[in-house]
Amino acid sequence: MKQLSVEHLLGIKYLNKNDLDIIFETASHFKEVINRPIKKVPSLRDITIANLFFENSTRTKLSFELAEKRLSADVINFSAGQSSVKKGETLIDTVNNILSMKVDIVVMRHSSVGAGIFLSNHVDAKIINAGDGTHEHPTQALLDSFSMREALNSNLKGKKIVIVGDVLHSRVALSNIFALQLQGAEVKVCGPTTLIPRYISSLGVEVETNLKKALEWCDVANVLRVQHERMDIKYFPSTREYTQLFGINKQILDNLGKKIVIMHPGPINRGVELTSDVADSDQSIILNQVENGVAVRMAVIYLFAQQIKR
Secondary structure (H helix, E strand, C coil): CCCCCCCCECCHHHCCHHHHHHHHHHHHHHHHHHCCCCCCCCCCCCCEEEEEECCCCCHHHHHHHHHHHHCCCEEEEEEHHHCHHHHCCCHHHHHHHHHCCCCCEEEEEECCCCHHHHHHCCCCCEEEEEEECCCECHHHHHHHHHHHHHHHCCCCCCCEEEEECCCCCCHHHHHHHHHHHHCCCEEEEECCHHHCCHHHHHHCCEEECCHHHHHHHCCEEEECCCCHHHCCCCCCCCHHHHHHHHCECHHHHHCCCCCCEEECCCCCCECCCECHHHHCCCCECHHHHHHHHHHHHHHHHHHHHCCCCC
């Protein structure tokens, strides 16, 4: 059994290339499983997993829950909105109360950067980061890379990937950059300069402010949502202007003279970053990403469960 080099999945920046290969290989196996008539395997029958979501989530939460159930794990779902966190209970107390129920793995989404790292230093359970603030979202990056490899029918060495949109507020962007660079891909970001973090060039990532040039350059465009809920000031004049400069429509794609792959981690603001005819086109692999999300999360949970000593 191949082993991961880490004890927890806190971020892509803590993984190495071999870790990615192990996860992708395991995910390929589980993708085959979830496309069978009987989609469940008894692999984690004696494992208990707590899903701790201190931030709202639909797709990620459902994807993790389905992955856990497909592996036959026992699942506890925790939502901060209906918990004692509202009464002032600390993160450590909340988690320790859950761990006293003999939980083996904690999947956590939290608005604070580094919440998973903090937790991993204080509790005796495997921690899987389902998104921490604007820092990282490792399983999204893993499923994105897995989906790109599938769509391009190749590994990502030398492939050109552009991340378009609100990079500043995105945890998906940072995790994707780390994962793509580990695999030898070339990465650019494209968006309004106000939505590109200043540190981006220190990661070896080029900035392209012209959408047409970015799309002509790339093999894959991973398009991000404008995260209005994280914005405390105005970063661009209007949504209409953003769409005119950075929205992708069918005419733009048809004028490229080549076919590129279109991705989006969801939820899509249809008509803003992508028009419906692009989101639903044969160049889009958005629904494949959703399917692959379950297989990749099954792989991650399974691999960390193998490290638990009984």
